[in-house]
Amino acid sequence: MPELEQPVMWIPRMDAIVSRWFASYDEARASLAAEGGYLLPYRSHFFVTSREGVRELGLDPADEDWSRIGFDWVRPLDQAAWLRLREQRLIAS
Numbered sequence: 001m002p003e004l005e006q007p008v009m010w011i012p013r014m015d016a017i018v019s020r021w022f023a024s025y026d027e028a029r030a031s032l033a034a035e036g037g038y039l040l041p042y043r044s045h046f047f048v049t050s051r052e053g054v055r056e057l058g059l060d061p062a063d064e065d066w067s068r069i070g071f072d073w074v075r076p077l078d079q080a081a082w083l084r085l086r087e088q089r090l091i092a093s
Contacts, residue, residue, distance in 0.1 A: 007089040009040040009073060010047070013056050019049040025074055032071060039072045046074065058092025059085065 020037070022028040028046035032039045037048040038061070051061035065085050069076035076082035 004086070005090065006041075007086060007093055009057065009089070010042040011056060014049070014053050017050060017053045017056065019047045019053055021045060021047045028074075029072070037071065038066065039074060041074050057089060059088055063088075 020028075020031050020035070022031065023045060025046055028039050028048055031037075031048050035048070037050060038054050039046060039048050040053075054061040054066075063085065065078075065081035068078040068081035069085065070078075073082070073085075
């Protein structure tokens with residue numbers, strides 16, 4: 001499968017939203033499991049943001065595909081659901 005274009009998952013408007021930032025995926029994943037949220041990548045880092053952060057990206061935080069991917073953009077449980085969310089993000093950006 002060819003490498004897919006990765007949309008930008010952090011934008012400057014998200015500065016006003018409190019997100020939890022991590023240097024490693026494992027730390028971010030543990031935070032997601034403990035406190036909930038939406039795990040997203042940014043360059044070589046990871047962050048867990050809120051519903052408001054997802055809205056700033058032009059995505060619907062209530063979309064069932066978030067649940068299907070386990071709220072984890074980096075290692076989604078359902079590839080088809082992730083592809084649908086990815087397409088929405090590309091359109092929004």
